[in-house]
Amino acid sequence: MINPTEIIPGVLFYSYYASVRKDKVAFLEHTTLVLQVSGRFTMETATERFSMEQGEMLLIRRNQLGELTKTPLDGQDYQTIVICLKEDLLRQIALEGQIQAGKKYVGPPTILIPGNDFLHAFFQSVMPYVRHSEDKVTNAVGMLKVKEVVLLLLHIMPELKDFLFDFSEPYKIDLEKFMLSNFHFNIPVEKFAQLTGRSLAGFKRDFQKTFGMSPRHWLQEKRLTEARHLIEKKNMRPSAFYLDLGFESLSHFSHSFKKRFGKAPTEHI
Template sequence: MVNPTEIIPGVLFYSYLSAMRKDKVAFLEHTTLVLQVSGRFTMETASEKISMEKGQMLLIHRNQLGELTKTPLDGEEYQTIVICLKEDLLRKIALDEQIEIGNKYDGPPNILIPKNDFLHAFFQSVIPYVHHPNEQITNAMGILKVKEAVYLLINMMPELKNFLFDFSEPYKMDLEKFMHSNFHFNIPVEKFARLTGRSLAGFKRDFQKIFGMAPRHWLQEKRLTEARRLIEKRNKKPSAIYLDLGFESLAHFSYSFKKKFGKAPTEWILEPGSSLI
């Protein structure tokens, strides 16, 4: 999740917004449980789009890239409570409870959790921490809240054991397909490597073989080419696309675009019926 308020360090987060916000780059490194208190939460990855509204819960598998849209509804502010289920804590639970770690999980990466009185009561118990964020909370309390959430989940849905206790590394996946689907996410090359199941050195080596250039160079070229297509073919404004294509600022995007194509992106917008050919 991006920039929520941290209630219990590294474990419990709270997001509160009065206007819509879109976070283009979200590297969801840890397995995460989200309760939607109010408003609508939408997550879009390369393979799916999933939404939830007030009272719904979503379990998100680790190691994903996604675009998050947070939208207030019906005059209410947007509010979510997020529990981060980090691998070290899940491993400790698996050892404490003698839970056998099975094969790599290959089911859906994001699961809407059915309504459940016990989970609802659990999140109600979390609200005091949200309302009193300045109170001193020990690390032990954070671990207890994670354990409670995990026990409730596997008690309600035993099949989630494979989801929660999958500690395997990502399989080495099709690098070319993955990069064409995810080039617009502005994350470090190291994270691209991890998500494709490679070491950084292996990622760079495979990338050079497939694309004939270094990852950073290819990403820049791919993003600029896509920007030109969107401006030329779909009449998109530069200010509306630069963030979605992984550029950190409009100034950087405009400079890079002009350097590659000889004109600023605002000069590239065509009048109806005109052509660059």
């Protein structure tokens, strides 16, 4: 079976793993609901860490960066059901239900959903579709299930209205603070611009004013400087951290390090 299995294109997914899997960079572009069927799901951002196990649910707001760890427990495979709540779908639900967000959402970007009979019953009703992924669910039936879970969430936690239906663009956030916390994520500059509430041109302009250099140059310099610190001050080997600092491979890191500092990383250990 392919991981993850796409039950409804772009909307409903099911995944399982028999061994620990770690996704170093996850860019969650759309609001996402995750049900933990078995195993442990851990999400770590620059400011938060969430962990959940069997039967728990997590609602993750759009436009987030994180590291995901998926761990089987007690001899069972890791299994999750993921529902991607894209903006156009949420707009449709809001229009049909005449729902309006009362104000711009400023609360936590990730919310653990408390256990509830209605939601657990909903996910039990979805399990036949994910267990028999070869029998493709029609989009019409699938979208009814997605609308159902959104309405259940609103029934159980009415305060989620602003979380789900705030379609405003993100405010410009503090560029320096954000980049210093998230420089290690290996994502395109365009995604950094989006996450800070700027167009690409505006991001590059503000970045130059803030750091005195281009984003690509600064990211490379910052990652290599941090690498040198870990090697010289923490006695760490590059193989232990190169992925954590956003380098695609150990050879890429070693080449960049030697070009910047004139010596191979191993000569600094």
